[in-house]
Amino acid sequence: MIVRQKMKRPTHLMIGGLVAMGFDASGRSLLTVSHSGRAVFAVETWQRVAHDTALAYPDEGVAIGIGPIEGKQVAVLSRDENKERIEMHSPEGSLHLVGESDGISVS
Template identity: 45%
Template sequence: MPQQFLNIGGLVALGFDPTGEFMLTITHSGRGVFRVGTWERLARDIELAYPNAGIGIGIGPIAGLRIPMISINYDTGELAAQTPDQAFGIHYAEGTVTIEPADRRDTIDQ
């Protein structure tokens, strides 16, 4: 699977539900939920709900769940994370989330 891109301006933090199936994003204009792997947006709201003590509250298919969040580095304006199963690396900068499949090639002993 090639790189994929999500345009998410004003990202503050992101996190994953306990199953790793959903990614919660929190921005300066609300929250969104994406399905991990397809990256389809499943839910969006415009209520401001910034993380509190590193926890975001889910919406849509993860409504009410307390999700541990990874916050943006305000010094660099970037955020880096991996999906819980480490299948994808996620990098945010300048309004774009870049999703990169992890290198899953096996090492061949010679």
């Protein structure tokens, strides 16, 4: 018998140069945008499931998904010179994310 355990929620996702982050419409994927490209994390496990090094910054609060959310428009919150820290909750409200230049803290 195989017993599957949910992975422990991490305290920090290392993403250097974080620019923006947002959940896809289902809430199962987190899209991140950095100065090193875009990445998608599976929320259930927090494993990175896609990465693209091509620079594709958000436009008017929207970034384009890659991997399992390829081509989908994802609403994102962005950091800039006036907003060093961004905070958001998952769509269902169970997770609190804080994004800073070195990554995302999850609680």
